Amino acid sequence: MDRTPSLTGSEDCTDSSSNCSVPDTPANWSPNVVGEHYSIPMDEIALQPVMRADLPLGGAREGRISHRRVRRQIRNVCCIGAGYVGGPTAAMIALHNPHIRVTVVDRDEKRIRAWNSRHLPIHEPGLSDVVRAARDGLRPGVDGTGHFDASIEETTTRAPNLFFSTACAETIAEADVVMISVNTPTKRQGQGAGRATDMTAFEGATRDVATHSRRGCIIVEKSTVPCKTGQLIKNITQQHRPELDFPILSNPEFLSEGTAIKDLMRPDRVIIGCESTPSGIAAAEALADLYASWVPQERIVTNNIWSAELCKLTANAMLAQRISSINSISAICERTGADVGEIAKSIGLDRRIGPQFLKAGLGFGGSCFRKDIASLTYLAESLGLPEVAAYWEQVLTMNNYQRDRFALNVIAKLNNSLRGKKITILGYAFKKDTGDARESPALDVIRMLLEEGPKSIAIFDPLCSEADIRYELSALPAADAQDVVKVCADPYEACEDSSAVLVLTDWDMFKMQPRSAPVKAQPVDSPVIASFSPSTPADLLHLPQRSKEKPPTIVKDTVAVGTLPEEIIARLQPQADCETGCEECSLVRKSTSSKQRQEAIDWSRVATLVRQPKMLFDGRNVLDAAGMDALGFRLETLGRASTV
Numbered sequence: 001m002d003r004t005p006s007l008t009g010s011e012d013c014t015d016s017s018s019n020c021s022v023p024d025t026p027a028n029w030s031p032n033v034v035g036e037h038y039s040i041p042m043d044e045i046a047l048q049p050v051m052r053a054d055l056p057l058g059g060a061r062e063g064r065i066s067h068r069r070v071r072r073q074i075r076n077v078c079c080i081g082a083g084y085v086g087g088p089t090a091a092m093i094a095l096h097n098p099h100i101r102v103t104v105v106d107r108d109e110k111r112i113r114a115w116n117s118r119h120l121p122i123h124e125p126g127l128s129d130v131v132r133a134a135r136d137g138l139r140p141g142v143d144g145t146g147h148f149d150a151s152i153e154e155t156t157t158r159a160p161n162l163f164f165s166t167a168c169a170e171t172i173a174e175a176d177v178v179m180i181s182v183n184t185p186t187k188r189q190g191q192g193a194g195r196a197t198d199m200t201a202f203e204g205a206t207r208d209v210a211t212h213s214r215r216g217c218i219i220v221e222k223s224t225v226p227c228k229t230g231q232l233i234k235n236i237t238q239q240h241r242p243e244l245d246f247p248i249l250s251n252p253e254f255l256s257e258g259t260a261i262k263d264l265m266r267p268d269r270v271i272i273g274c275e276s277t278p279s280g281i282a283a284a285e286a287l288a289d290l291y292a293s294w295v296p297q298e299r300i301v302t303n304n305i306w307s308a309e310l311c312k313l314t315a316n317a318m319l320a321q322r323i324s325s326i327n328s329i330s331a332i333c334e335r336t337g338a339d340v341g342e343i344a345k346s347i348g349l350d351r352r353i354g355p356q357f358l359k360a361g362l363g364f365g366g367s368c369f370r371k372d373i374a375s376l377t378y379l380a381e382s383l384g385l386p387e388v389a390a391y392w393e394q395v396l397t398m399n400n401y402q403r404d405r406f407a408l409n410v411i412a413k414l415n416n417s418l419r420g421k422k423i424t425i426l427g428y429a430f431k432k433d434t435g436d437a438r439e440s441p442a443l444d445v446i447r448m449l450l451e452e453g454p455k456s457i458a459i460f461d462p463l464c465s466e467a468d469i470r471y472e473l474s475a476l477p478a479a480d481a482q483d484v485v486k487v488c489a490d491p492y493e494a495c496e497d498s499s500a501v502l503v504l505t506d507w508d509m510f511k512m513q514p515r516s517a518p519v520k521a522q523p524v525d526s527p528v529i530a531s532f533s534p535s536t537p538a539d540l541l542h543l544p545q546r547s548k549e550k551p552p553t554i555v556k557d558t559v560a561v562g563t564l565p566e567e568i569i570a571r572l573q574p575q576a577d578c579e580t581g582c583e584e585c586s587l588v589r590k591s592t593s594s595k596q597r598q599e600a601i602d603w604s605r606v607a608t609l610v611r612q613p614k615m616l617f618d619g620r621n622v623l624d625a626a627g628m629d630a631l632g633f634r635l636e637t638l639g640r641a642s643t644v
C-alpha cells in the first residue's frame with residue numbers, strides 16, 4: 001500500500017494560491033540528525049563561475065547531443081518538489097554550477113523550513129555538506145590547493161546559489177528550466193487502483209508551470225512517470241498557453257536512497273529524452289550542459305522522449321526482476337541443500353550476468369520498485385498486452401511470496417504459536433543507510449506475526465524514528481498493533497527475553513562477526529575498503545588512507561563513505577542557530593545519537609539476553625552462520641537448508 005500523500009480527486013491546482021489539497025508532510029518524514037559524509041574529490045567542487053557554453057558534446061550518431069546549434073544559456077533552474085529526488089538533485093546541480101541559481105519549491109512549508117535549517121528533512125550520507133556548500137556559500141579560501149587559482153579573486157569565495165522556497169508561482173515565472181520532481185504514487189482508488197500511477201500531483205505541478213512559466217521555459221520530467229506523459233504535458237500547456245510551445249524533456253532519476261549523493265556525483269548515465277525538433281534538441285543540449293559540469297560527456301545520453309520515459313520503469317523492473325529471480329532460487333535451495341549465496345556468487349562471476357542485485361532475502365521494499373512495476377503492468381494492460389502485464393506481475397508475486405514464506409517459517413519454528421512470546425525485529429528500514437520507513441518488507445512480516453497474537457513485538461532500527469514506524473503501523477488491520485509493538489532505541493533492550501530475533505534490514509551494524517567467534521582469514525582482493533568499522537567522522541575521512549597503509553581485508557559492496565575535502569569543510573559557513581524551542585533540536589537532544597545507535601551489535605551479549613533455544617532468523621543473509629552457531633544461536637536463513 002502506498003502511503004505517499006497525494007492530491008485527491010480532480011481539483012484544479014492551477015493557481016498556487018488556490019485551496020487545493022496540498023500534500024502535507026507525512027508523519028514518516030525524518031529529520032537528519034547525523035553528519036555522515038560522502039567523499040567528493042576536491043577538483044569536483046566548482047568554486048568559481050564557469051561558463052560551460054563552449055564545452056564540446058558528443059555527436060548525434062552516437063546517441064549523444066550534437067554541437068550544431070547556438071547554446072541556450074540557463075541561468076535559473078526551478079525544481080518542483082523538495083523530496084528525496086528534488087532536494088538532493090537540485091543541490092548537486094547547484095554545487096557544480098555556481099553561476100546558476102537553483103530554487104527548489106514545494107507547497108509543504110514544513111519541508112521547505114527543514115531544507116532551510118540545520119535539520120534537513122531526509123537522511124542521506126553526505127547530503128548535508130553538499131547542501132550547506134551550495135545553499136550557504138563558502139567562506140574565502142585559505143590555502144588555494146587543488147585547482148584553485150589564487151590569482152583570481154572570485155575563486156576564493158562562493159556565493160549561495162541554492163534556495164528552498166514555497167513561492168511556487170514566482171519561482172516558476174523566473175525559471176529557464178523547470179524540473180518536475182513531485183511524487184507519483186500508485187492510485188488508491190478508481191480506475192486502475194493499486195496499479196496505475198496517480199498523476200494528480202504531477203498534473204498539478206504541470207498546470208502551475210503552464211500557467212506561470214515564461215516563453216521558452218524548458219519543462220523537464222524528473223518524476224518517474226508512465227510512458228507518454230510528455231503528451232500529457234503538451235496537452236496541459238496547450239490548454240493553458242495555446243500560443244506558446246514549451247520544449248519538453250524526460251530526464252528520469254536513477255539515484256538510490258542511502259547512496260543518493262554518490263549516485264548523483266557519479267551517475268552511470270544521465271538520460272535526456274527530447275522531441276526531434278530544433279527546439280527539443282536545443283533544450284536537451286541546454287540541460288546536458290548543466291550535467292556536463294561534472295558528468296563525463298559519454299555518460300550523458302539522449303533518447304527520444306518515449307524511450308527516456310520507458311527506460312526508467314524498465315530499469316527498475318529489471319532490477320526488481322533479478323531480486324525476485326534469485327529469491328525464487330532461494331526457495332529451491334532450502335529444499336535441496338544448495339546455498340543461495342554461493343549460487344549468486346557463482347553466477348555473478350559470469351560477466352554477462354554480473355554480481356549486482358542478486359542478494360536473496362526478504363525481497364525488495366522502498367517507494368519505487370513495487371509502484372513502478374505496478375505502473376508497467378498497468379501500462380502493458382492498457383496497451384492490450386496482457387501477457388506482458390502477467391510477466392511483470394509475477395515479479396511482485398514472487399516478492400510477496402518471499403515475505404510470506406519468511407514470516408510463516410518464524411511462526412512454524414516457534415511451534416505455531418506466538419501467544420505469550422516476545423519477538424524482536426532488528427532493522428525496520430527497507431534497506432540500510434536510510435531512515436525511510438515507507439514500503440518496508442518489515443511491515444508485511446509484522447502484519448503476519450500480529451495475526452498470531454504475540455505478547456509483544458520489539459523493534460529496533462538505528463535510523464527510522466518511532467513516529468515514522470508508528471505511522472506505517474497505523475495501516476495494519478490489527479486493532480492492537482500500536483499497543484503490541486514497542487519501538488526501542490537500544491537493540492539489547494529489544495532483544496531482552498525474546499523468543500526470536502528477526503534481522504530484517506541489512507544494516508552493517510548487524511553484520512559484524514560475533515566477538516567471541518573465531519575471525520576467518522579473508523582474501524585480499526580489493527584496495528578499496530579496510531575491514532575496520534568507521535565510527536567517527538575522522539575515521540570516515542581517513543578511510544582511503546588507511547586502505548593504502550595496510551592491505552585491506554575485504555567487505556564486499558561497502559560504500560566508501562567519506563567527506564567533502566577538508567579544505568571545503570573548513571570553509572562551510574557556520575550553521576545558523578535554530579529558533580528557541582526548535583522541536584527538532586529537542587528531539588536530537590533527547591535521542592541517542594544515530595552514530596551511537598549504529599555501533600556494531602555485540603552478538604555474544606544478545607546471546608545472553610534471549611530465551612532458549614536462541615532462535616535467530618536472518619531475513620537479509622547478513623549473519624555469519626559459523627559465528628552464530630558458536631554463540632549457541634539456532635540460525636534460520638533464507639536460501640539455506642534449515643539447521644533447526
Ligand SMILES: NC(=O)c1ccc[n+]([C@@H]2O[C@H](COP(=O)([O-])OP(=O)(O)OC[C@H]3O[C@@H](n4cnc5c(N)ncnc54)[C@H](O)[C@@H]3O)[C@@H](O)[C@H]2O)c1
Nearest residue numbers: 081083084085106107108182183184201204205223224253
Ligand atoms: N525516492 C527515490 O529514491 C526516487 C528515485 C528516483 C526517482 N524517484 C521518483 O521521483 C519522484 C519524486 O519522488 P520523491 O521520493 O522525491 O517524492 P517525495 O514524496 O519525497 O517528494 C515529492 C514532493 O513534491 C511535493 N509536491 C507535490 N505536488 C506539488 C506541487 N504541485 N507543487 C509543489 N510541490 C509539490 C510534495 O509536497 C513533496 O514534498 C517520484 O516520481 C519517484 O518515483 C524517486
Ligand SMILES: O=c1ccn([C@@H]2O[C@H](COP(=O)(O)OP(=O)(O)O[C@H]3O[C@H](CO)[C@@H](O)[C@H](O)[C@H]3O)[C@@H](O)[C@H]2O)c(=O)[nH]1
Nearest residue numbers: 253254255256257323357358359363364365366368430431
Ligand atoms: O540484491 C539486492 C538488492 C536490493 N534488494 C532490496 O531491494 C530494495 C531496493 O533497493 P535499492 O534499489 O538499492 O534502493 P532504492 O532506493 O529503492 O532504489 C531503486 O529505486 C529508485 C527509485 O526509482 C531508483 O532510482 C534506483 O535506481 C533503484 O535502485 C531494498 O529493499 C533492498 O533491500 C535486495 O533484496 N537484493
